[in-house]
Amino acid sequence: MDALLDQFFNIDIMVQTWPVMLRGLGMTLLLCAIVIPLGLIGGLGVALLSTSRYRAVRWAIAPFVDIFRAVPPLVLLIFVHAGLPFAGFELSAFQSVAIAFLLNNSAYYGEIYRAGIESVPAGQREAARSTGLGAMQTTVYVVLPQAVRNVLPDLVSNTIEVVKLTSLASVVALQELLHSADLARSITFNASPIVLAALIYLAMLWPCVRLLSRLERRVAG
């Protein structure tokens, strides 16, 4: 029991590594602040293309969505970070993460928005058009607000996944929360820093998960 406490909940080590962890947390938050809006915007673009009235556009975007939903995000990240330099594209760790996550998240958010757009009855669009709104105006003012409301729990759920996904950036040595924790672990030979990181993730995401459970129940009920 003592060994367990010493190995996973060593308060001294946690206090000692706290400043490093805070810096890591800052990077994680910065990553989220960039990656989440990028994904939301990219996803919206993907959804609008994949519900386009032109078949050629829909067909062109479908393989993009399938490919980036099929490749594990870590594979994509390592491909961008370790593969592209061979072709002459040197990217910083941060740029690699931003690009890999943009591709992956656009595909995921895109599918969610698409489900939302398809859940809006066609009569809504027809009614909006018949009042004189243009196609663009109809999409922005009538279809999208309803679509987003219908899939709000899925959007929240995916956003939680994206925050968790930022921990993958540690693999390409971007100094975010998990990377700082793992660094501290390798110096102290003790897993407590990673447990501390886990506690920080829990503090950030547990409220979101609770909120999500309630959202899901409200939409279902």
Added chain:
Amino acid sequence: MSGWELFVDTFFKREIIERYLPDIVKGFFVTIEVSLLVIVTGLALGLGLAVLRAYGWRLVNLLIIIFVDMFRALPPLVVVLILYFGLPNTGILLSNYVVLWLVLSLVLAAFAEEIFWAGITSVPKGQWEAARSTGLGFGQTLIWCVLPQAVRMTIPPLTNRTIAITKNTALGTVIGVGEILNQATTATSFAGNATPLMMGAIAYLILFVPVVILGRWIETRFAWERA
């Protein structure tokens, strides 16, 4: 070298494909093996927990909810690292393979429990009452009447979640499990060429594109039957 030649030489170099294909294939089967193990254990555990929750023992339910919330909130890589680097110092030796299997199974169990539970609660109360009034016990009602209806409704979300978690087998590379990504990155650093990474990416496409398409098909099919 023209742009096209450079591209082919970087990502599709022939002799490198021939040299490292066996490694990638080996990784391919490791990925499939871990994936299947995770799916079976995770779904079974998730279903078990959801059934347990239906009995409504307050303390048990509280523990289940805490377990589920924790694994929904924690990044799987964090849990992998805690177990892989922390446990050996406490005298518990688990191989990297077992750690990966265990963590992903627990994550899948957490998400699956939540989905199965949503399915169970969505079965109308009248179904319970009707089954009980014919003389079935609580357990019998659950197994023969409620679960068959509940599980049907959970298939689309469950498929998507299972696919997403199965893709996390790539995390095994961080702790040295010899799955596709691990083989590909090792080969890339030996070869000094990005071709093995491209082979790895293609291996994942071969494995998961059919699954993603199947998932979408299941989604539309079951949605249609419910309407």
